[in-house]
Amino acid sequence: MVKALRAVFMVVLPSIFVVFAVVVWPWDLEAPWKRFAMFNPGGYSFLDNGDTRGNCTERQNIVFIKTHKVGGTTLATILYRYGYQRDLSFVINRRKDWNGHLRTLSIDKENPGKTLLPPRDREKRRRFKYNICNIHALYDRPVMDSVMENDTFFVILLRDPVSQFESAFDFFHMDQEIKPLKGKSDPLAFFFTNPNFFMAQASKVRRRDLRNNQFYHLRLSWRFYEDDNFIKTTIKRLDAELDLVMILEYFDESLILLKKKMCWTYLDILYVKKNQRIKKTKVTNEVAEEIRKWNKADTMLYDHFKRKLFSEIEQYGPSFYDDLNRFREMQRSVTRQCVNSRKVVSNNGKTFEYGSRRRDDDICQVLTRDTQTWFQKIWQSQLGLPIRPRWI
Template sequence: MGKCTNVRLIVNLYFMLTFVGFIIAVMYISDTRQVKESFPGLFLRKIQAYRDIFALKYTPCPRPKSKLVFIKTYKTASTTVSAMLMRYGYYNNLSFVLPLKSPFFSRVKPFNRNMMKEAVPPLPSSNGSYDVHAIHVPFNKSEFAAVIHNATYVTIIRHPVSQFESTFGFYKAATRIKSLRIDAMNSSRDPLSVFLLDPKRYYNTLRGTLKTVLRNRQIFDFGLETKDFDNDTKVGQRIDAAAKEFDLVMISEYFDESLLLLRRLLCWEFDDILYISQNKRPGQLRFSLDDWKSKQILEWNKADYKLYKHFNTTFWRKVAEYGSGFQDDLRKLRHMLDEVRSDCLDEGRHKIAYQHRRNVTMLKKNATSRCKIMNWDADVGTTVLRKRQMKNNSSSGL
């Protein structure tokens, strides 16, 4: 009898200590803000936080991922993402898929492995394999998979209204389309309004880069052919395929939130997702938007709008799966970004670059090397990485 009593005491003591340890662990790992709350309310809130944080749907990966294909889209904050990825690759000696001379392989042809004939060789330490792609070229997953094995696939999109207005301004459509320029001069409307009155008329006169970016450019970069823009079945099929092909589609309007999802997906540190915004347009290349313009833009970019609505929904599902720690992590990231701007940027100064299409924020005169690397845009990053890969291969006798 006495032996049974002792066993019960030991078992009860074990469960009591386990319960107390559980409460302490939960209160430590979840929200640590001082909240004046009754014990039952506090306890229930901590239990919910515990369930969210350790939900089975999230399993931390054992090590940071370094095999990555990022599809760089147009006027979506993709330059800022690309520069961030290049910085990470620079610090971690990763090999990038880069053309020998051009900043991109093609604006119109989907990626294929034959393009690698004109690519910079990988670093000797990579054993002939590549790690990261982070420049412009339309998507083709099977061809990318042949070049970067076991990669994580990521891209970013933006609401079609703001994306199209940004593209229209950045590529100076108002002055480069001669008939539009003349019609705008003879009209009381601004050039964007004039274009949207009859977009097909102006679009059908275009050639080259300008034509590729002025309609449904986002879903085009996802792999949809221009002849299928108005084919609802083909549009839906491409979106469904992309949902299976991409591990994460970030949303430009929720940039910091997107980076938290990227960080978790890649098992990176907060320092790895810090950034300085790149490629901002000056005011003279911006156009005001109203309800009529917005409606016309959505009609003209109907396929892009379907793409955006689909991935906006999946984006918030991923945020919900992140758990209750999301808002705390978002505050932490934004605090760190404030420190970067304070340490690095002279925000009262800027220079105009890229044919007067970019306002580049200047660094402080005493900026550290870390600030200088963080301020790379994609063009600078591409140049640095290309030179490094060429130099290392040259010195190794390849």
């Protein structure tokens, strides 16, 4: 009898321990990164949040206003990884199980469940409150405040209007969308011989991408595209409402500011570039000037917040560039160990990403994972399907 009980005990106890370790015991996010120390000449900690005095508290609620062709996929992927590993809830269009975007679709404040996939947590489901929004959605502060948790951080990523416009013009095939541009040797330059005429030839959806698209996502109506005073007033309001405006041309610098404001670690902001274009059009100085004039509202928006970024860097203090160099050393370390030089082409040959150099390594798989795979994991997770461990 004693032997039989002992045998049962020896079989059942390990099983209970395994279940407890996988389901109950919190997943250690630090452990997998410790082995990167050997590739880190500075000996920096990936888990350093810069809080030497113990007076900063990690913030987990964030809205990223994602506009077109500004490098937003890379930032969205950072947020997918961050939220997934912490079981956070994402704002997702319940009718779009391939990307979750809302785009121009509005959320019903009284009944958000008509549009949004329910949050993960039971209490959040009752209140329809979310932690992260990183999909394409027009900025609507009252509505976003109604579905986001309290103390949500609002951020947007802007790009130089010249490179943003060139990227959108190429990515959305405007030379095919606008019939009079077909067959032109330089359709971008030809567009500016009569921009109002050519924009009128595009579909309604694509017209939004042909002028001041970044400000469009912040709800600036086309009626005010030439109204300098209204544009300045709107920029002043946004300056007060937005917690951080990141600049693509200073992406690493922007991430260091985000890290500090959110009390995050270097691990939280590590990235591998996503959705990079294969082909780019060379823009002459003359065409660049035409793009800036045509996108005057975007230019004013970008110039204002670029100046503010430099001001915030100055306010950060003398440690800013030490932190920036530390982060870039970590980036180089992880890239050397994880990123394959072979390009993985997607979007019908328009874009590429880099795959993992080490398919047997969880860390490398996580960092190089494409946005679509992240979204599918989060979609399934938010539907309540068990996926463990959270790290991978």
